[in-house]
Amino acid sequence: MPQSQVKMDVRKVTPQASVIDIEGDVTAFSENVLMDAYTDASSDGANSIILNFSNLDYMNSSGIGLLVTLLIRAQRQGQSLLAYGLSDHYRQIFELTRLNEAISCYAGEADAVAAASNGR
């Protein structure tokens, strides 16, 4: 399956924040899709990118590596990354890898958008 099993849609939720709705797998094969979505989400000068993991099927270590790469790019752009909709399992993996310290995790979209608006 060397093509990606993922779909990512970008939504502008506030002038400063965009949501990337992730549907499917986050693996090494998701790289192009994720980076395109990120570029798209940043195009209007959004300083907060919110990753919606509600429809995540599967994420592996390569996918985590990908998020780290994304995080590096976002930090260089002075953007913050936020996330919501993670299952318990993946939330635990975020904690293990301490990704949760760099990507703030929220229960739902409203919380994430509010946090983004507060300039977090």
Place this chain on the structure above:
Amino acid sequence: MKQIRHLWQSWRRREDSDARPQASLRSQVVMLDLDIVPNDPLVLYFQTSPGVVDVERLEIDSPVLDSLRAAGVKLVVPLVSQGELIGMINLGPRLSEQDYSTDDRKLLSDLATQAAPAVRVAQLARQQQAEARERERMEQELRVARLIQQTLLPHELPNLPGYEIATYYRPAREVGGDFYDFLYFEDGQVGLIIGDVTDKGVPAALVMATTRTLLRAAAERMTYPSPVLERVNELLYPDIPQRMFVTCLYALLDPASGRLRYANAGHDLPYRRHSSGVDELRATGMPLGLMPGMKYEEKEVILSKGDLVLFHSDGLVEAHNSAGDMFGFPRLQETMGQQPGDDTSSVIEFLLGELASFAGDDWEQEDDVTLVSLRRGVTKEVDKEPQVDERPAVESRNRDLWQRDWQVIAEFELPSEPGNERKAMEEVANRVQDMEISATRMEKLKTAVAEATMNAMEHGNKYRAEIPVHIQVMTVDGALGVRITDRGASQPIPEAELPDLEAKLAGMQSPRGWGLFLIENMVDELNVLTDDVHHTVELIMHLQKEGE
């Protein structure tokens, strides 16, 4: 087709007939070999019309007749014995240049009648001598084959405290290629081998000797039965004569734990008798020497006290009685279950008794019969202290592991293709869904299986689709185990540095490299086992964890 070699005698006149008769006319005997096919019309004619035959007057369309004429033969006197043409006396023209007289013909005819049986007797005598020489040669071959065989079979049984081993070997008259062998390892494990070479006599004995040597050499270098058979198959394949092959079962017993690991190259399945019955020890694999690149399934069982395993060759199950019935596997299985005795030699005696009553007194043994029985004793083991299972080629963080009575509940393989770790994960989840494992722990197991499979496909098998990743799912009370094996023993996964997010964000570490870290944190135990060929990651998960 039988071809008749026959006498060719003729008196011929020399060319220079002008010289004085005494000097110029000489009798000359010419022997000529003619290939005569049995259905040549001339042969039929000779057989049905004995007596002197005038070649020139004969009107038969026969290649033999043409040859006779061309050679200048005038008269043929067939030698017929018991209706069979066994020779011919062929005569050229008389030296006097006159025709053969009636007296001449009568004389020749009488001569033929006298000579034919004598010639026949001479032919038979010669044939018998040839047969005797052939028999002698075969007897000699048989002796050589027996000698090879007997020299190579073990002369002593393993002395294993807590176990009883017995063997029985009875070659058929025409020695077959059965063999068995015991191997002893420094760590206390004992290898048991039983095999059968197709074909008989010296060729089979030689192939058996070669196979035995290859097995011993491979077993010395490799820890597990499956790679040993793989290696021997690779070495044997180019050298073994066409249409010959070797069936062979290799089992490795760890006496301390009773664990018996085994792999099978097309040999008859051993039977295990335990408290709840008699079952077959199955493991799939093609015979050795048939095809290159074969893989051998490896299985393991734990022998409890009182359990008995019988290894056997096809000579027993394929024995026929006078009615043409075969002894057969069901009868063997049933007989093993019925045997009342308590020690191994009695199981063999019991089976042989059953065979004798099945086959009858006039049984003609068609093939070698080989039996090896192994039984874990019920009496208190004379063993001084529990042996620590130290496998030199195994680096395991938890040596207890090998003492566990794992039961394999599923086993499958996946080609090393990107993305197949998901299949591995789903397959394992499928196989364990009925177990009492919490959803959280199930998710962790899935992630660990996926990561380990990905490592196996990427680092071990270099994403070569034709090299599969082998996955075993096992249980033991209260725990689940998954073994993920690749063939990258020579390239161990480099001990990854502990991934550190800050270092990664600062560009001091690759953003990747989370796999092993994840696995370690997902399962309760992680063990790495390697042999010459394989690299196995063993994931162990307790079904319930306190505080959950």
